[in-house]
Amino acid sequence: MFGIGFSELILIFVVALLVLGPKRLPEVAKTLGRFYREIRSTVDEVKEVVVEEPKPKHQHHQYIPPQINEEIELEEEKKEEMKEKLKGEKITFKKNQENEINESGNKES
Structure with missing residues (x-):
């Protein structure tokens, strides 16, 4: 002690x-x-x-040329556009499924 x-x-x-x-x-x-x-x-x-x-490990800040930054931004924009497009297709797909279910339900009646 x-x-x-x-x-x-x-x-x-x-x-x-x-x-x-x-x-x-x-x-x-x-x-x-x-x-x-x-x-x-x-x-x-x-x-x-x-x-x-x-x-935290030592983080080294690397220089990224402006051309690369522009390419990264373009890729991010494309990514967002694809997300929106897929979201719209998903909604359309769900509506088509609902319509098919409703139509098959009407045919059975």
């Missing part, structure tokens, strides 16, 4: 007993114990956070 041997611990206890007296020593010991527990729990919480959250 803190690199303190048993003999040094006894010496600290005797000095504390002489300075504080037998009446205040238990109160001070309780207070120090509570303080130590609070510090220890805070240190444990910080350790958990540090262990759980990995350190």
